Amino acid sequence: MPLGFANPALLFGALASALPVIIHFLSRRKVRRVAFSDLRFLEDVRSRQSRSLGLRRWLLLLLRVLAILLITLAVAGPRWGGLATGGDGVRSLLFVVDTSASMGTQLEQGTRFDAAVAACGEMIGALPDGSHVQVLTAGAVTGPVFGEWLPAGAGTRQGLTALRQTDGAFDLAAVLTAAAREVARAPSATVELVLLSDLQQVGDPTGLDRALARLVGAGHVKVLVRPVGTATVGGGVLDVRLPARAVQQGENVSVGATVLAPEGEQVFVLEVDGRPVAETVVQGTGQVPVDIDFPLAVPAAGLHRGRVRKGSDAFPADDARPFALQVPDRIRVLLVHGADRPVDGVAGRGRWRFLAQALQPGGGPGLFRVTEVTSDALTTGDLAAAQVVVCVECDPLGRRALGGLQSWLEGGGAALFLTGDPSRQTWLAGSLLPLLGLPDTPVYRREPAANAQRPRIIDAAHPVFAGLEADALTTFEEVRWQRWWQLEEGTQRVLLDLTDGSPLLIEGAVGEGRFVLLPFDLDPAGNTLVTSPMALPFFQRLTAWLAGGAGSTGAVNTQVGQRAQVAVLQDRGDTRLEQASRLLVSDDRSDQGRTADLVWYRGRPTLTGDILARAGFTTFTAGDDTVGLVAAGLPAAESGLALESAADWSSRLGARGLPVAGLIDPTAGIPFDEVLSGRSLASWFFALAALILLLELTLGRGLTPHSD
C-alpha cells in the first residue's frame, strides 16, 4: 500500500467531517420567522440570487468536509510509500551484508564492503525504537552475525565491526536459506530484508527455487535492495590449470591460466615459490576470458606455492590466483594381486610381477614406489598409505575389504583394475563392475590369432597419451588382442577400444576418486602388450595420471568458501599425525594458527580446518613438518566484473514470488527511515487544508457562520 499512516487510530477523527453536514442540516431547521414591512425588494433580490446561493452553500459544505478530512489525515501522519509493519507494529530488519570477494573493489574511499558496512550502520542508527535487527554475512561464510535478534541500537552497530570481507562467492541460494532460518526466528511476523551488495551477477544458482520457497514460507518478507558501488573495468586471473598427472622434478610441463584482460596490454606472470618463472602478454579482449600457458620446469620434490598474477587494479582480489603444486618424491603404488597359482608361472597371476617391474624397473629408485599385497591381506591401513592402487586379478574381496576400497575411492582415491581371468566372471559381474558403476554384463571374448583385434586411441590428447610421438602411438596401435572381457561402457568414458568396438580402457569416477579398468590380463597368449615397447610408458603414464588427479594428496587447489581439507599419506605404523599434539592450520594472511582436525574421511586420513574465507594458502603442519597445502582461489563468479541493477534483481526475485519492495538509492538522498516508513505527507495535507479553508472563507464571505 503506497499510502500509510503513522497513527492509523487517529483516522477515526475523520468522523468529525460529518460535523459540518450535521450542523448544516440542523441549522436549516432553525428558521426565524420575522414580520417584515414589505417583501417586494426581498423577492426581487431572491429571485436573482437564490440559485447561486444554493450552489455556493453546497460547495462550502463540501469544502468544510474536505478541510476536516485533510486535517484528520494530516494528524494521523500520512506517509507515501515505505513499508508497513505487521499488525504488531514491531519492525524486524534482516540486513544481508555482501562480504564476497567483489566487495573488495576499491571505491574513492575504502572498498565496496566498507561502504556497505557504513550504510548498514547508518540504517540501524535510523531505525525507530523497538526495532529488532539481525545481520547476515554473505560471502565465504553465509550466516548470522548475532546469536539472536537484537534490539537496534549502539550495541548492534558496534557488532558490525566484527564483519570481515571475504574472498568467497555470494551464494544467493545459501543467503536465502539462511535468511529463511532467521525470518522464522524473527520477533515480528513481517521482516524487512535489506540486501547491501554490489549486485554482482550471480545467475541462478542450484537450489535457488527451493531456497526461495523456504524463505517465502518462513514468514512475510519484504526485500529492500541497497546497491553499493558501480561497475569497474579491470582484469584478473580466473583459473589456473596444473598438469593433470603427477609430475617429476625437472620435467617440462605447461601451466595454463584463464585470464581476463578487458583492455590494453596486460602482463601475466607465473610465480613459483615467490620467484617469477614465466610471463605472457595478453592484448585486451573485453569481457571475454582467454586461456594462456606458461612453460614450467618442475621444481624439486615437495609442496610448492605458486601463483599467476597481473598488475594490481581496483579489484585486487582476482589480480593473483594461487596454486599449490606437489612434486612427489615417489608415488606410492599399492599393487594388490590374487594369490599365485601354479599355472600362473613366475610372472604371477595376471602378470602382476610384470606390472610391478614396469612401474619400478629393477626395484630401484624411480617415480613409483610399489608395495605388493595379496588381495586377501588388504587392509584400510594399506589403502591409506597408497596414492594409487593397482589391482591385478584380485581374488574376490571380502565385504569389509570391498567396502574399504569403495570408501577409499569415493574419498578421492585412484585405482587401476586389471582383470582378464575368465574364471572370475562372478566377481567381475557381481562385485567389481557394480562398484565401478558399470553394466554387469561382461562377455569373455576369445579370438583366433587371425582375428586378433587392434586398439584404437579415442582421445590422443588425454594426459595418458598426450606428448607421445606419432611413432609411439603407431607402435601402440600395433598391439593385438585375442582375449578380453567385452564390457558395456555405460556412462563412463572410453579412452581406448578395439576395432570391433569393445572398450579396452574405461576411465570413470567413483565419488571423488577415479579409476581405470583394463578388461584383460598381461598374458602374452591373450595380447601382445607385454612384448610391446609401449607397455612400460603406457602403464607408467596411466599410473602417474591416476596419482596426479583427484587422488593427489598433500596439496589441494580449491576455492574460497570450501573447508580447508587435505588428504594426507600415512604409512603403515606411522603415528606421526596421531601423536602430534597440535595440528595447526594457518593462512598467509594471519600469523595466528588455528587448530586443525585429523579425521578419517572416506577411508583416507584427512586434515580439516576452517572454511576458507580469503584467497591464498593454508598450510597444515604437524610439529615442524608441513603435511598439507591448500591453495584457495577466488570463486569463478566473483571474478566477473559485471554488475546487475536493482531492477534485474527485482525481476529475478519477483518472478519467484519474492518481490523487491523497495530500492534504497544512495544517490537519491532519501533518508532510510523515509524509505522504511515512507515520505511524510502531513505538511502537504495541512497546506491543502489551509488552502481549502482559505477558499471556504472567500466563498463564505457574506454568509452567516451557522448558515451551513
Place this chain on the structure above:
Amino acid sequence: MSETLLTPELISRLGRLDMVARLVVEGFLTGLHRSPYHGFSSEFAEYRQYISGEPVANIDWRVYAKCDRHYLKVFTEETNLRATVLMDCSASMDFTGDPSRLTKKTYAAYLASALTYLLLRQNDAVGLVTFDQAPLSMVPARSMRKQLFQVLKVLDDLPRGTATDLGQVLHRVAERIQRRGLVLLFSDLMDDPDTIMAGLKHFRHQGHEVIVFQVLDPREIDLEFDGEVEFEALENPGQTVRLEPAHLREGFQERSARWRDTLRRECRGQLIDLVEITTDTPFETGLGAYLQKRRRMY
C-alpha cells in the same frame, strides 16, 4: 437637555404622549441659541442689541443712523398657519427590527406629537388625518389650546391599519383640505413611488407646503438579520419569503437605496421636503427639519 439624552428609547418610557411632546419640544428649544417664536410675525415687540454673527436682515437701520449702534427689531409671534398631520397607520408601520426600538408608527406618533405641540405653541392651527388604504379618522385644524389634547388623544391610540394605498389616500385627503397650509406626512412610503408622488403633487397643486417624514426602521435599510429567516408581509399575512439575508443583503441595500433615491429625486423636483428618518434617530432631527421649512416659508 442634550441630544444624546433624548433618545427615542428613553422618551418611549415616559408613556404619556403630552409629556413626551412637551419634553421633546422644550428640550429641543433649550438647545437652540435663539427662539423660534420670534421673527415670524409682524407685530413689534422690542429692540435688542445686535450680536455679531446674527442675520443682518432685522437690524433697524434707522436706529443705527440715530445712535450709531446696531439694534434688532423683535416682533411678537402672530401666525395663521394651518398644518395638517397625515399619519400612516398601515400595518407596515407596525414594524420594528429590534424589540427595544419603537415601531415606526410609535416613533412617528411621538414626532407628530412634538410637532403638534410646537405648532400650537406658535398659535398655528393643527389638524390630523390618520389613514391606511383609506382615511381612518380626521381632526380638523384648530389653533385652540385644547386642540393639542384632541390631536394627542388620536395619536395616542392609533388604530392598527391594513394595507397601504398611499397615492389614493393622499388624493382623497387633498380633496378635503381646501385651505392652503403645511402638510406633514408621516409614513414609510411603502408603495409605488409614482402613485405616492401623484398624491403629493396633488397637495402641491393646491398650494400646500409639504414635509414628508419617511420613517423607516434601520433593519429595513441594512437588512441586518442573521441566519435563515422567513419574512412575512405585515400588510399581507400569509405572504412569506424564506431566505438568508446575509447573502442577499448587498442586493437588497442596493435595491432599497435606488427606491429611496427615486423618492428623494421626485420630492426635490416638487419642492417637497423629504426627511428620511430612522427609528433610532433623535426626534430633534425631525423638529429641525420642520423649523428649516418654517423659516423658508416666512
